[in-house]
Amino acid sequence: MCSSRSDPVPELPAPLSLGIDIGGSKVAAGVVNAEGEVLEELRRATPGRDARAVEAVIGELVHELEGRHRIDSVGIGAAGWMDLPGSTVVFSPHLAWRDEPLRQNLEATLHRPVLVTNDADAAAWAEWRFGAGRGRDRMVMLTLGTGIGGALVIDGRVERGSFGMAGEFGHQIIMPGGHRCECGNRGCWEQYASGNALGREGRELARKHSPMAAGLLAAANGRPKNITGSVVTALALEGEATAQELVAEVGEWLGLGIANLAAALDPALFVIGGGLSAAGELLLDPTRRAYLRNLTGRGYRQEALIMKAQLGPSAGLVGAADLARTQQRPLERYRR
Incomplete structure (x- = not known):
């Protein structure tokens, strides 16, 4: 006698997306599910400033990860200014990309559609979807690393401006005639409030043989050139006084720039991410004090919150993966 009950249909595995975050010092790739969880992550050093070498590393990472996971979409977050369609990196201060057709090149290599966006836009999307920005209608994300990446999320969308280049807050000139920036100008904010600046x-300080630099030099084996932002941050977290002073100075510059952004954009929340955010309250406390000291209309207006990002160094790849998963173009014409 036949049963009227049909066999249960097996559930297909949930679609996974692959996100890649390209920065001035590293290329990170991760497999991300629909809840924003990173299932596997790989990292490589950025191979200099050569565009073809960077694209080759991306191809290697994608092929390695898709050998172990069913990948439905690929998103790239790249440091640089994108055109509005997200096909060309118009200019990257920290990489050798000038009018680089990154999406076309990668789609030809990977034989699949690729979503390309600014790395700070990707990180902001991740924090708005899964992190510190959940529930906020207007949020500014700042990523402090080699430079300052920036992005603005308004009512569930990343605001990219008329030409695709909104959010380049790190290149507002905050000190006319100041330090030369990779973008070509002098006095850009990122020259005072980034990991590189730290x-x-x-x-x-070490090259001037200041006795205050003794702890920095000890950590760098007596070689000033080995003192990086991450070295200073680690020392500050260990309680080294000079390192903490240097982090606080960067925080003051950061707070000043945030006050300028608050005057222009009036967001409810500033989320601080990137490698320098590892300093936590050693950075954010002086940042908040400088912000309140320089805020236009202080005492007569609501003040934005300033919070550390929740997703850590994986935010960029999580956001790129989620944007690709939710906004990707069909795959069929790329299948061979």
Whole structure:
């Protein structure tokens, strides 16, 4: 006698997306599910400033991860200014990309559609979807690393401006005639409030043979050139007084720039991510004090919150993966 009950249909595995975060010093790739969880992550050093070498590393990472996971979409977060369609890196201060057709090149290599966006936009999307920005209608994300990446999320979308280049907050000129920036200008904010700026200040102090630099030099084996932002941050977290002073100075510059952004954009929340955010309250406390000291209309307006990002160094790849999963183009024409 036949049963009227049909066999249960087996559930297909949930679609996974692969996100890649390309920065000035590293290329990170991760397999991400629909809840924003990273199932596997790989990292490689950025191979200099050569565009073809960077694209080759991306191809290697994708092929390695898709050999172990069923990948339905690929998203790239790249440091640089994108055109509005997200096909070309118009200019990257920290990489050798000038009008680089990154999406076309990678789609030809990977034989699949690729979503390309700015790395800070990707990190902001991740924090808005899964991290510190959940529930906020207007959020600014700042990523402090080699430079300052920036992005603005308004009502569930990343605001990219008329030409695709909104959010380059790190290149607002905050000190006319100041330090030369990779973008070509002088006095950009990222020259005073980034991981690179923190390392530069530590090296300068050491090269002047200041007794205050003894702890920095000890950590760098007596070689000033080995003093980086991450070295200073680690020392600050261990309680080294000079390192903490240097982090606080960067925080003051950060708070000043945030006050300027608050005057222009009036967000409810600033989320601080990137490698320098590892300093936590050693950075954020002086940042908040400088922000409140320089805020236009202080005492008569609501003040934005300033919070550390929750997703850590994986935010960029999580956001790139989620954007690819939710906004990706069909795969069929790329299948061979």
